[in-house]
Amino acid sequence: MLTQYILSGITTGAIYALVALGFALIYNASHVINFAQGEFVMIGGMASAAFFDAGLPLPAAIVCSIGAATLVGLLLEKLAVEPAREASVVTLIIITIGASILLRGLATLVWDKKIHRVPAFSGEAPLQLGGATLLPQVLWVLGVSAAAVALLAWFFRRTLTGKAILAVSHNRMAARLMGISVRRVLAVSFALSAALGALAGVLIAPIAFTSWDVGVMLGLKGFAAAILGGLGSGAGAVLGGLALGLAEALGAGYLSSAYKDVFAFLIIIAALVFLPHGLLGRRAAERV
C-alpha cells in the first residue's frame, strides 16, 4: 500500500510543483501573487479537451492549448498587471482574483459547465510495479514535469533572458540601469508561468478530469506549495509541491480521506510557524 500512496503523492506533488513554479516565476519578476495561476491549469486541460474533440490529433491539441494559455498570460500582464504597477500588494491580489473570476466565467461561455476528459497520452492499461498499480499517464506526469524543471533550471542559468529575469527579481532598479527591459522580463515571466500552468493542466487531465472550476483548488495548492518551499525559490517550489502531494496522499491513505486537505494545510501552517520563510526561502532582514 505504501508504494501506492507514495506514487500517487508524487504524481499530484509534481502537478503542484509546476503550479508553484508558476507562482514563483511571476512573484520573482513582479512581486505579484498571481491568484489567476490556477486558471492557466484549467485552460490547459479544457482547451486541449476542446481541441481534441474538434478533431485535432492529441499532440497538436496539447501544443495549441499551451499556446492559448500563454497568450492569456501575456494579455493578463499587458492589460491588468502593467497598468496597475504602482498599486499596493493587496490591490494587485484583488486584480488577479478578478482576473481568475473573469477567466472562469469566460470558460463557461466558450466551453460549458460539464466535466471533460482528455485521453491518456499512451494507453490506459495499468502497469504493475512491486504490488502497486501504475497508470502509464503517471509516468508522463513525472517525466514531463522533471523535464520541465530541468529545462527551466537550464533557462535561468544559461540563457540571457533567464539571467535578465533573475536580475530583475534581485533588484529591479539595478537591472534597469544595466539595460534590461523590465517590461520584456515581465511579459516573458507571465508567458512562461502560464505555459507551465497549462502544461500541468494537460498532464493531469487524463487522470483527474477537467472542468471550468478545477483551477481554484489547484491554484491554492500551488500557492501553498510555493509558500511552503519558500516564496520565489525554484527548488523550494518543487520541494514544496512534492512534500504537499506526499502529505496529502499519506494522510488520505492512513488517516482519513475526507480530511486529506486538512492535514496538508495543518502541516503548512505548522511549517510556517517554525520556518517563517519556508523550507528554502531567503532569510530577509527588514529595512527600517
Place this chain on the structure above:
Amino acid sequence: MDCSAAARLNGSRKPLLLLAALVAALPLALPNNYTYEIAILVGLNAIACVGLNLLIGYAGQISLGHAGFFGLGAYGSAILAARYGWPALASMPAAVVGVGVLAWAIGRPILRLKGHALAMATLGFGIIVAIVLATEDRLTGGPDGMAVPPLAAFVSGEKAWYWIVAAALIAAVALAQNLIDSPRGRALRALHGSEVAAAALGIDAPRHKLSVFVISALFAAAAGALSAHYAGFITPGKASFLHSIELVTMVVFGGMASTLGAVAGAAVLTTLPHLLTVFKDYEMVLLGAVMMLTMIFMPRGLVPTLEGVLAAARGKPR
C-alpha cells in the same frame, strides 16, 4: 499622515452620523421584501468588513480566512440552538465569545508571520474550518447544511430583521471608529507603517496585532451568527475560501483604512451579483471585469478616491 489625517480624526463622528442617516432613510427606497433581503445581506457583510478593515486597513495585516470565523459564528450558534436547545439570545453571544477565544489561540502563533506567509496561514485556517464543517455531518448536517431556529418568536419578517441588522451595523461602526481614534488605533497605524519603528517607540506590536485580530474575528462571528438565524438555514459555503476572498475584496474595493469604505464595498459587491443575475451567463465575466477595472483605475478604493475628487472640487489641498 498629514494635516488631513488630523482633520479626519476630529471629524470621526461624521461617518457614523452619515451612516445612521442613510440607514434610517433607506427603507423609503426599498419597495419589497426582496430588496429588504439584499439590504440585510449588505448589512451582515458590512459588519464583517468593518472588523476586517481594522485588521487589513489599519493594522496592515492580511487575512484570507475570515469567512472561517464567520462560518464558526454561524454554526456555533446554530448548533447550540438546534442541537442543545439553547435560546438564540444565549447561543449567539456564546458562539461569538467562543470564536474570540479560538482567534486568540490561533492568532498567537500565526500573527508572528508576515505578508504572504500570513496570507497562506489564514487561508489554510479558513479552508480547514470549511472542511471540518462539511465533514462533521452529525453536528453540522454536512455539505447540505442545517436548519437554524429563529432568533425569537416575535422576530419575523424582513422589516424586523432590517432594523436588527441596522442597529448591529451602527454599533459595529461606532465601536470601530472609537477604536481607530483611541491610542490603540494610533498604535495600529504606527504598526502598519513599520513594525520595527513602532516597537522602537515602545508599542507592544504582537499584543496590538493579536487584539485587533481577535476583534475582527468577533465582528465576523457576530455577523455569521446573525446571518444564520436570519436565513434559518446555513451551509459550509459561508466559511469557504471564496467567501473569505469576497470579504477582503469588499474591504479593498471600498477603500482600505476607511470604515465607510468597508460599508460601501460591502454594499456594492453584495448588490452587484443580484443586479447581474439579469445577465445570467455573463454574470461571472462582468463581476471579474468590474473588480479588475475598479482596482486598476481606483487602486485606493471607492471611498478614498471619491473623497479625493470631492476635496479637489472644493479646492482644498489634499
